[in-house]
Amino acid sequence: MEENYSWIYLLIFLIIPLARIVPRLLRRGAYKENISARPDTPRSDAPRGNFFQESSPDNFQESSKKEQFSTKNWPKEKIVLGLLMTDISKFEEIQKRANLSTGNLDTILQDLEKRGLMKPVEKSGPFGKSIQLRITEKGAAEFRRL
Secondary structure, eight states, rough: OOOOOOHHHHHHHHHHHHHHHHHHHHHHTTTTTGGOOTSTTTSSSSSOOOOSOOOOOHHHHHHHHOOOOOOOTTTHHHHHHHHHHOOOOHHHHHHHHHHHOOHHHHHHHHHHHHTTOOOOEEEEEETTEEEEEEOHHHHHHHHHOO
């Protein structure tokens, strides 16, 4: 009697694609290894009782002092340079965070490169070559000046 080993082919053809897809999905979803170690969990050593604090007028004034500054009136070049200073080096990530169209961001980056404020760096990784955008010293000084 001959044994049927056709399940091995099914296993091979499923494992190879899954081994390539699962790490990409985990990276895209910003997988955090130790979620339970976060300090802001309700199980911390906080005193029992009312978990939510009542806001007083003093707390309101303190929170308004800590209000974040707005980048709404900044020029697009300064926003892109600021994102490059925070080590965001991928074109797609800059486009998403700056809320710019592809053509608009491309012209801004070409202008910054011509002026010597930014340089593209080609990196080779496990999935092929990628281009990362790096700010130069001149670009950092220009960001502070704007």
